[in-house]
Amino acid sequence: MGKEECKTMLDALNKVTACYRHLVSALGSTSDSQNLREELKKTRKKAQELAVANRTKLTALLKDKTISNDDRAEYERLWVLFTSSMEILEVDMKRSLEIGQDFPLKVPTRHFIQTGMTGSTTTVASRAMSVQNMKYEADANIDLTDLRDLEAEIAQVDQMMEDMEMKVQVAPWAVEAKQEAGAELRSTASIGNSSVGVISLCEEETKERGSWTDGEAGLMRVFAGIIFTVVLLIAGILGYLIINL
């Protein structure tokens, strides 16, 4: 169904936005390097593709006049999610352009800020691109060419946001969020379990998510109980045998 596809794509866009933010915050610091610039470029491209796909899908769904009111409310909520992601992406892209221009790579004396970050950001980038290992194949001039591309991409994104505002009439203040204050605390169990390359499942209803974690916790309890009883039985049998033999 259209809604499920939309949600999966929006979740992917969300993930890429979050990873992009982590990568941009490492620009200009001691963990900056050629690899980071390449990672930024790749993540940006992926974000653009996802954004375009999301936009076409959502505009098609919203332009459809035959959908019910509930569906329309749901699509408007997804639209607000999409525009918020795009706003954050746009700001991060503009900032990465500024910082990239201020801290060029190919100068005789690099003066990157000693922030205490020494590790690489490969794992974050591979999470964004949903691959196991990142391949780096860029040439040495990446920072200059990348900045030119970045300017063009920012112009594109600006244009896209303007088009979106003009073509789709959605009142963002009329949207009601499905999750209430403190909803982030409820699925903290799942955050620990997720691994690097797994695309997160979409969170449709909070009741559903709540029951999923409760079910998981209950299952763990049942397993623990079974193991405990088995251990008790073994202990009892051994004791009986020892006494009788």
Next chain:
Amino acid sequence: MTIKLIRDHGQHYRPRMACLKKVEALVIEMQDPKSGVKSFEQKRNATSIPHVIAGQDITAWITSHMTVDAQEAQALGTMLVAYGFIYPLQDPKTLILRPDGSLYRCQTPYFWPAQKWKAQDTDYAIYLAKRNIRKKGILDQYEQERYRKLHKWLNHKWDFIVNQAKEQTRAGKARMKSDRVVFSYQERAYWIVHRPPPQTHSAMDYGVDRLIDPNAEEVKGEAYTLIWCRVPSVLLIVLLSCSSSLVKHTMTYQSHDPFLTPCLPSNPWQTDDDTYWALNMPDVDLPTKMTVERWSYGFYELLRDPRGRADFRLFLKKEFSGENLAFWEAAEELKWGAASAISEKAETIFKTFLAPGAPCWINIDGRTMGLTVKGLQHPHRHVLDAAQNHIFMLMKKDTFYRYLKSPVYKDIQKKAISPAPHNFTDAQLEQNARNRKPGLYPSVTWQRQQKEKVRTTTLIDIKKLMANKLDRQ
């Protein structure tokens, strides 16, 4: 689409922050491996995080690099911390540079303050949600309040905020442990500067946004240069002649200016203790010594302060000459009151003060009286201006000086309180902040004033009536 604030007066531009670029250049120079500040490693629970600098090293480097004395280096260093270019590790909420061994670290360029990039509420909400996850629901008091408010204002985006918070936490877990720790410090330092907790003084707290873009070039026409550039010479002449009176004015009012002298007992906006306001209420019994001193500066000061006016009224009651002040007050009411009530008020004023044989007949010269009575046939707002000014000058030249020498004034001078300045400790300040209560509604004070006014005017009227009747008989 981001919804802007409801009370939008068109103020969207941040003020010019030209100092930020200069401070950035200084911070980049600090990073030089040869001539910059020496950094070392911080040992934390079996991990060691590099690039930590000590406060004394920073001040020493600034002193030598910029050839300034130690006090100025200290001030510059505090500026670096207050803007958020360097953050303290040991006491993150106090943004000062301690010139001892306390540890600091440099902030990453993404989190540097910039005029273009305002710290957005959406990002703050995402940060609070992430902090909620990390602290498992136990946020600080002020963070909880802000979380609730943001949840109310940004409700339409709340799904996005929760999703983004979770995704960013997951992305953060993909990094090395020491990098994760450093990133959490960096983010916390950024939000302490841009959304300061109570009692934290951050340099990015600049007040209200500006109406016009300060970065836009101003286009000035020819007329501007012709007219406005000739003005300074004229102004200079005028200023020179007024300067002595200006100097005298500033010297007298210097101790009453809250910018120049700290107000006693303590500034309520800074210490959350409203004794100052309670002592300066219009219906207080004993005013402060500062207020009483201010009354002697000029007659208008005495009339302006409601407590002073009440005292003056008391003095006039003792002298049986309250009609001047009553007339002045009635004329003020006519001038500033509603247009529909003008004719009615003018009638009462004529009957009470101006008609021959009136109960509170005022003593003004014949010409003014004639003009006023004629004007009252077609009353308008400023019909009593001439009479009011005459009465004002009368009171100022004669009654005011008698008041200043009278036992009433001397009595209140003796009884006036001079409150001792408060010296709150940090714990008491926090206690005060928690005990803040909403003050009196203005409508309540207004009603009280009205009741007081009715009581005093009727009293005077009746007394005058009796006194006049006795005199005539």
